[in-house]
Amino acid sequence: MEKLRVRYPVIVEGRYDKARLCSFLSGDIIQTDGFRLFSDKKKLALIRRLAQADKVVVLTDSDRAGFRIRGHIAGAVPPEKLIHVYIPQVPGKERRKARPSAEGTLGVEGMDAEVLREALEKAGALADSQPPERSPITKGDLYALGLSGGEGSAALRRRLLRRLDLPEGIGANALPGVLARLVTLEELAALTARLREEEEG
Numbered sequence: 001m002e003k004l005r006v007r008y009p010v011i012v013e014g015r016y017d018k019a020r021l022c023s024f025l026s027g028d029i030i031q032t033d034g035f036r037l038f039s040d041k042k043k044l045a046l047i048r049r050l051a052q053a054d055k056v057v058v059l060t061d062s063d064r065a066g067f068r069i070r071g072h073i074a075g076a077v078p079p080e081k082l083i084h085v086y087i088p089q090v091p092g093k094e095r096r097k098a099r100p101s102a103e104g105t106l107g108v109e110g111m112d113a114e115v116l117r118e119a120l121e122k123a124g125a126l127a128d129s130q131p132p133e134r135s136p137i138t139k140g141d142l143y144a145l146g147l148s149g150g151e152g153s154a155a156l157r158r159r160l161l162r163r164l165d166l167p168e169g170i171g172a173n174a175l176p177g178v179l180a181r182l183v184t185l186e187e188l189a190a191l192t193a194r195l196r197e198e199e200e201g
Contacts, residue, residue, distance in 0.1 A: 004117065005127035008083065009050045010057040013069060016096070016109035017059075024113050025120075027127075032069055044076055051081040057125045059085045059116075061107035062167030074174075084174060085123045087111050088165035123181055137180040137188060139172065145192045148172060159195050 006027035012018050018031045030047065037043055050056050058073055060066035074082060087108060093100040094110040101107065108116070121129045142148040147157045157175075161168050170178055179188060 006057070006120065007125055007127045007129075008055045008057050010059055010120075010125065011047060011073065012108055013060050013066065014109075016094070017061075017107065020109045020111070020113075021059075021116065024117065032073075034065070035069070037069060038072060044073075047073060048076055051077045055081050055083050057083045057085055057120070057123065059087070059108060059120075061101075061105075062087050062089050062169065063101060063103045063105060063107070064169070066107070067167075067169045067171075071171075079177075083123050083125055084178060085119050085125060086166050086170065086178065087115065087119060089167045135180075135185060137176045137185055139176055141185055141188070142172075142176060145189055146196075147192060156192065156195060156199075159199070160192065163191065163195065 003024055003026040006025055006029070009028035009030055010021060010025075011030045011032060012021065013032055013034055015031055015033075018029050021029050028050075030043075030050070032043065033040070047056060056077065058070050060070045070084065087106075089103075090106045090111070091104055092106040092110060093104075094106065117126075120126050139148065142157075143150070146153055147160065158168055161170065164179075164182060166178065183191065
């Protein structure tokens with residue numbers, strides 16, 4: 001079966017994550033070697049150089065460690081050069097591990113290939129995919145929809161992230177951009193209203 005080609009370099013945490021993606025993707029896949037990136041100036045310089053040439057995709061686990069690595073990269077690369085791709089928080093354990101991770105969820109290496117493909121495709125990271133042209137979603141939009149800054153907004157936001165199969169750890173600064181890649185503002189408003197109705201019903 002022919003492998004899918006990635007449009008941009010994809011940054012992952014470790015060699016098992018890279019092996020997972022290489023099983024169905026072709027293209028540049030860069031591993032950070034976990035927290036080693038924090039002290040590896042050459043690796044960070046490479047990521048910066050890649051981002052100068054074009055965009056780069058960040059695909060880390062949806063746990064605290066993954067978000068720390070993602071944040072470190074975001075501090076070194078301009079936001080317009082980053083495409084954040086998130087995997088859902090799925091309970092489970094990778095086959096090679098004796099015990100589940102500290103948070104008990106699957107990482108990139110344990111994620112179903114179709115879930116990874118769909119996440120990359122929605123982000124426009126595959127060579128034959130383009131993210132749909134959408135108007136931006138702003139922090140102000142999230143506030144107006146009751147997803148931030150109000151009573152019950154944190155709980156509503158968590159329900160929204162679960163419905164969209166997104167991890168709960170996405171920060172307030174990243175969330176508008178992530179949502180804009182997945183839904184229109186109108187779709188977001190309709191989904192938020194539906195979640196409110198379900199909660200009240």
